[in-house]
Amino acid sequence: MSRVLIIGAGGVGRVVASKCADNPGVFSDIVLASRTLSKCETIAREVGKGRITPEQVNADNVHEVIALINHYKPELVIHVALPYQDLPIMDACLETGVNYLDTANYEPKDEAKFEYSWQWAYNERFREKGIMAVLGCGFDPGVTSIYTAYAAKHHFDEIHTLDIVDCNAGDHGKAFATNFNPEINIREVTQKGKYWENGKWVETKPHEIKKVLNYPNIGPKDSYLIYHEELESLVKNFPTLQRARFWMTFGQEYLTHLRVIQNIGMARIDPVKYKGIDVIPLEFLKYVLPDPGELGENYRGETSIGCRIRGIKDGKEQTYYIWNNCRHEVAYRETGTQAVSYTTGVPAMLGAMMVLTGKWNGRGVFNVEEFNPDPFMEKIGEHGLPWQEVFNVDLEL
Numbered sequence: 001m002s003r004v005l006i007i008g009a010g011g012v013g014r015v016v017a018s019k020c021a022d023n024p025g026v027f028s029d030i031v032l033a034s035r036t037l038s039k040c041e042t043i044a045r046e047v048g049k050g051r052i053t054p055e056q057v058n059a060d061n062v063h064e065v066i067a068l069i070n071h072y073k074p075e076l077v078i079h080v081a082l083p084y085q086d087l088p089i090m091d092a093c094l095e096t097g098v099n100y101l102d103t104a105n106y107e108p109k110d111e112a113k114f115e116y117s118w119q120w121a122y123n124e125r126f127r128e129k130g131i132m133a134v135l136g137c138g139f140d141p142g143v144t145s146i147y148t149a150y151a152a153k154h155h156f157d158e159i160h161t162l163d164i165v166d167c168n169a170g171d172h173g174k175a176f177a178t179n180f181n182p183e184i185n186i187r188e189v190t191q192k193g194k195y196w197e198n199g200k201w202v203e204t205k206p207h208e209i210k211k212v213l214n215y216p217n218i219g220p221k222d223s224y225l226i227y228h229e230e231l232e233s234l235v236k237n238f239p240t241l242q243r244a245r246f247w248m249t250f251g252q253e254y255l256t257h258l259r260v261i262q263n264i265g266m267a268r269i270d271p272v273k274y275k276g277i278d279v280i281p282l283e284f285l286k287y288v289l290p291d292p293g294e295l296g297e298n299y300r301g302e303t304s305i306g307c308r309i310r311g312i313k314d315g316k317e318q319t320y321y322i323w324n325n326c327r328h329e330v331a332y333r334e335t336g337t338q339a340v341s342y343t344t345g346v347p348a349m350l351g352a353m354m355v356l357t358g359k360w361n362g363r364g365v366f367n368v369e370e371f372n373p374d375p376f377m378e379k380i381g382e383h384g385l386p387w388q389e390v391f392n393v394d395l396e397l
């Protein structure tokens, strides 16, 4: 029986809140705080089952977060606001001695760059304080890292290549929309590609490398090599990896919109003066694009995200593919959000459950693949994201 504080009331926050409310045996008290109080109130009313206390907080302000934590005294803060708030919330957790969990690594607001160095730098201080930070507990990063740990533990003596494949074959009926926060999403997909090979990072132009990959129950889709944050921790934690890459599907229509957005300067993150005030084009664009949290109603089709792994077992080469498919309609019926928010929020709730029930424990800052994957893998199916696996198939990569 534990009290949790969820910060962030977007699509992901809604799923986390709903799923925590479904599990009162572990989450006895739930506080949902975000910048806009009314969004917390709506979530509490619509999916809170009478068990969520809405609150207002500006999580960029460490003192506000500290005051909120001191008021409610949660055992864990589940941070599902934006990556910009990772460090202020970690600071507040350190100050108050409370565990921390998030789904995306820190990005400075003025530079489209994400890496773990800033958060890993808290390791010693979290350890000394006797608390833990769990980094990257969504789907990717999150479940993909846990799939990798599970494969390494049970099916391989050494893993040599890892390809994380992320397909969204859903159709929301809009000409252009992003599936999670538009600002973070556009910053992520417009940057250069990068992958790990033979002990070093290899950089590519954005969307330079494309392959047609077949996804279960979906079929062939154009898949582009992009850089994704879990590659950084996975190559560190699985040093036998000779190559690690991340692939994401994009339709031509999406890429054309993205190109236009970049070409006309709307992806810029530096301020421009408009009628005497500073406006950041990408931040403004977020306000005119569809709200990802509201795409759910008309979203049809499914996501398929998994890991394709090659390695050695008992002296022989083996291949392994493990994945989850999630239907947008099913996610929407249950939580009122589409599958991208759902596949992020469910693992965040389950990771929180792992921490609160002591299945994952430790002192310091951890990426999810550092924990025992088994208790998580045993439970993730019953919470809505069942997985499938096949051995010795053509990985296409």
Ligand code: NDP
Pocket (backbone or CB within 6 Å): 007, 008, 009, 010, 011, 012, 013, 033, 034, 035, 036, 039, 057, 058, 059, 060, 080, 081, 082, 083, 085, 103, 104, 136, 137, 138, 139, 140, 141, 142, 179, 180, 181, 182, 184, 292, 293, 340, 341, 343, 344
């Ligand atoms: P949304 O933009 O829908 O929601 C973000 C929420 O955070 C909003 O409620 C917003 O408030 C709130 N917020 C923003 N700034 C602050 C602040 N300073 N103080 C308090 N609250 C704030 O995003 P999503 O729900 O789509 O995504 C949430 C997180 O999940 C992101 O970090 C994203 O990167 C991550 N993610 C991770 C994935 C994974 O698989 N690991 C996949 C998808 C997303 P307001 O409503 O007032 O704007």
